[in-house]
Structures are given as C-alpha cells and as structure tokens.
Amino acid sequence: MINVKHPLSLPLLIGLLAISPTRLSFAQESPDELPSKLRLNGSETVRAFGQGGEAARLSTLVILQEGKNVALATVLDPEGHLLTKSSELEPKGTISAIAPSGEKLEATILARDPANDLALLKVAPGKAIPVEWGNPDNLSQGNWVAAMNDEADSLMIGVISATRREIKRRPGVLGVTLDPNDDPDELGVAIDGFGPNSPAQKQGMQSGDLIIRVQSTDIRSRRELADQISKFDPMDEVAIKILRGEEGIPFTVTLNYKSNVFDMLDRNQRMSGKTSKRKAGFSDVIQHELPLTPQAMGGPLVNLQGEAVGINIARADRVTTFTLPATVAIKAAGELKKAAANNARSVPVQ
C-alpha cells in the first residue's frame, strides 16, 4: 500500500515554486500498479527503440578518473578520438575508459574546449564504433530520443521536451552571504555567512571580515562586489583582500560553481537529486527529458534512426537534460583536433 503524505508547504529561502513533495513508503511493487517493465523506462518499452538504442550503446564509452565513473564519451572516429564533458574531469588524475565490450582502456586528455565544456580524449584505435551524426535541425518537440545512462547497458528513452536555445552563462561564486545593512559609501562589504561548500570559507575567510578589494578594484557596496565577481567563471582564481579588525589579509580564492554552493538552498534542485555542476553557459542546447545522472554526460543522444543528434552536456534538474547539438559538437571536435595537433591544451575562447 502506498502511503501518500499530504502536500507539504516548506518554508523556502529561494524558489517558491508550486509542487508538493510526497514521500512513498512501500516494500514492493503493488499488483495494482503498472509493472516496471512496461513503464516509459521499463525494459520492454526501452527495447522498442531497437537498432537506434544499440547504436547509442556501441558508440558510448564510460570514462573513469582515478577509478571512479565521472562521465561518458562519444566515439568520434576509428582512431579512438572521443568527446566528453570537460568540467567533470579534474585537472589531475589518471583517466581510463571502458569500451562497450567491457575492455578497459587507457585514455589521455588531448585538449579542452571551455566554451562548450567539451574535452577531446584519445584511446586505442578500433575499440568502439564511431557515431553516425544526424541533423539536429530536424528535431522537434515530442521526438523520441535515447542515450546511455552511466551504468552499463542502461539505455534511457524519452522525448525532446522544449525549445532549442542558449543557456546563459552563470559566473563563479565566492559562496558568501553579505550584511544587508552594509553602508554603500564606506570601503568594504561585511561577510554575513557562508553557503555550503563555500570556497571563501575554505580559504579561511570569517564572518565579519570586510571584503575591501577584488583583484585591483576597491569594493564599497554589495553591488560592486557582485559586479566584480560575476566577471569570472567557476574555477577561476581571484585575488581578494579583506580587512579583519585592523589587519588587511590577501586571499586567492578559486571560485566555485553556483550549483555547488547554492543548489542546497533551491527547492527544485533539492528535488532533483544530483545534477551537473556546470549546467549553464551554452550557446545552443537541445532540451530533453531523459533522467540521466550527472555521470552520464558526454555520451551521444540518438534519434529513432540511431543517428547521434548531439552530445549530452548537462543534467540540469529533475525534468531537464541538455544536449549540445551535433553541429556544435562536430565543429568543436574539429577545433579540438586542431588544437591537439598544435600541442595546445585548449581551444582559443572566442
């Protein structure tokens, strides 16, 4: 028997959006319910995707860093070039890959493309079948698509769910909350508190510290601080000077993703479970409903014909996954290969 709790109204800091979470407590599937295998992502329904699903499986590799699943990758060519989601790969740590056959392969990062959040990897040639690209311009809302989830042999299906569009950049964050009564005419802004995983707190900043300078710009108001910080991206290093009592202290803070710091305070994000830390700042994305994990980014999204219409690039929330259209991915792959040939570690940012 399912026990559905009454809709809750939680006091919320951010994101007052209407939907009521319920909790379910049941030991097993009720005989009154549609059996799992017949549901949208049940085994029988997924099997109907047929050869298209098999194409996705054969062109998807699992990427591991230090032995942990971090992403999937899309096979570009018989030489063993792969594309994956760059921001899931740490700067350091051994990369390996698992081929569809189960064979474990060594992998190296050849170059990164921060604008599209893609990385070009290389594994031994001939270990997987390159994707056959499809035309993303032919997709419309409601078209079936499929992609591998991060577990082996777990194809997920669903539909294109919304309009293809740009997702605006989200700057990095310090992870501080500021004194709302700060005097905007005086030098410095007082730190009031810290968000979870705050990089500022990690560096040793304290409540009550006055932020007086970002890089070489003096800070008088909360507005000025926000303007300066928002010039930087997540993982950028920023020089910050604070005043603690009479003492001026310089810090270097690596900005974090807004998601990593403030998602815990956002009701929809809490409802969504784990999502990609980078889910914004894409010039062009396809939106679909496949319930993929953040570790399943980087693999191909295929249409019913098994053509790759794009590369999954961000798990955004409970109902949203973003995919870079094939056209964008193909162009990026070309630039990345050029950069790798020139021994550059990343493509120039336009």
Place this chain on the structure above:
Amino acid sequence: MQGLRRISLTVVLFGITAGTGELPANDAPAHPVFGKTAPESPGDLLGIQKQVSSVLDKAKQATVCIVGNGSGSGVIVSEDGLVLTAGHVSGDPGTKVHVVMPDGTKLEAESLGRSTAADSGLVRITEKKKHPFVEIAPAATLFRGDWIFAIGHPGGFDKDRGIVLRVGRVIHRSTNTIQSDCKLIGGDSGGPLFDMQGRVVGIHSRVSKKNEQNYHVTVRAFKRDWDRMLARKVVTIDDSYAKIQRRGGFLGVKRIPHSKGIQITGIVENSPAAQSKLRAGDVISRIDGKKVESLNSFRTLINGHGPGDKVLLDILKRWEGGTKKVEVILGNRNDFLPAKKPTGTGR
C-alpha cells in the same frame, strides 16, 4: 495521519462514484501501439510520437503559467477563461493572480474554490475575451497503462524555453489521483495531463522521491466538487464525502469482501439495515436472487433500486447460523449522512 485518511477515503469514494453514466470516448487513437501492452518497435514509438504531435499545439495554446502564490501552471477549459489548476496553486478563494499565456501575455485572474482533499483548484481569468481552451475528458476514461503526456512551466515561465513536454504512462489511477511516470518538478503543479486525444485527464499535483513516479488530480475529483469550487468554496475531505450524489437507495451497511458475498462490518444507526436487524458479521450473499460477487456487484445491485424500493437479501447469519431471507425497504441516503461541516473560507 492525513495520508491514511485520504487513502481509506479514496477506497470508499471509488466505490460510490462509479457509474455516472458517462461513456468512454469512441475516437481512440488508431495506431496499433495503443492496443498493445508495450510498444514493440520504433514504428510503435513513432505512432505515439505522431499522436502526441497531432494534439500538442492545441494543448500548449491552452496551457498557462499562474503567478501568485509562487509560480504554478494551469489549463484553460472554457472560452470565457476558466482555468483548472492545483488547489495549492490557486490558494485561497478570491486571491488575485496573473495568468501568463504561452506568448508571455499577462492576464488578470482570480482564484475560485479548491479542494484540500483532492488538491484541485479553479481560477477565473477576469479579462473578458475569447480564450483558447481544451476539452476535459469524461471522468473515468483513463486506465492503467494508457499513454499520456504532461506539459507545464517547470521552474516558472521561460519564454525562450517555452512549455515543457513529458510523455509517459498511467501507473495507477484512483478516484482522486493518477500516478504516472511523467516527470514533474516545482512550477509544474496545476499543469495539465492529457490523453492521446488531447483531452485533459489530470492536473499535476505532487512528486515522489522517484523521478519517474508522480501524481496528478483526476478530472473526476474536479467534477465532483465543481459547483462548490465555482462558488468559491474550500472543499474539505468531509465535504467531498457528503457531496456524493447517488440516485440509488440506501441500505446502511459498511462492508468488506467475503468469499460468499460481502460481509457487514458496521451498521448505520436507524438505517434500513438496522431496522431489519442485520448485524456486523452477517454476509449478504444474494440480492433479489442475484449472486453478490464483489463489493462492486453489491453496489450495482443496490444502486439498481431507488429509495422506497423493496429488495430481498439472502443473509448468512454469522451469530445465529444458517441462511435467512430478509426483505428490506431501501431508504434515502441524504437522511443518513452526517451533517455537513461549515465549508472553508469562501469570500
């Protein structure tokens, strides 16, 4: 223990609201996939895709964002601008809200009534003009396994993104609630769930921990409380129970299924059952000679008679033993229902 109350009530309501005389639609989608347990091929999936896209545009035109108590969704169901939404989106009757059309046009609107039992709610667009709208499906035309689609404004209105689509199947349906594998999140609440003919079959209400298991209010729950919600009432669980209108006569027994019919578990005071000396534990095995095979068949057999009609019951006496034929004159249900509690905050 609100939840338990809701569930037990649901069972009762399911019993007594069946058979309102509405017929299932006969224009069911033609593709063979809709007659199958599960799609078997890409062609079957394509059949679903084509069916959805044939009705999607019209469905989207009538789907709105409701901004007031946070941000939710809704769907227009009449040309003069009546909007179905979730009760926790419409909020208190008389609340001024805005309805945002798919193109971003903001219209003045006002909350009417809602049901705290089912989480159904009505909103009226106050701006006088002809609004795009969709049809509401007849009650109880949706079944387990049916293909459906959900649309709404997850996370609030976003013009560039537009209305967001999710496709899925009915996992379970009860009187008040459809459970589906259409994915929902905050902001979807109040948005419409459609059948393959593009008729509204439910309104998004709640999510579970599992991503692909979410809840929608049935149109049956809306229809039950329709008049009172239009009259700006807040309908509670007790009201919903008292509201049930039945044409059938009233016997006055609480009951559970039994291998030989239905077993009486309680007797309503002064009811025809009490006057005929029926007791808890007795089993009703036949009504007018017809075998009672289930709770459903009991209800059907009793409902075939109006107040004042005589029925002949075969009773297996639990305490005295043996079988007894008992003639009972059915009563009028309304004479036996508990007095209505005052209804909410209608302003």
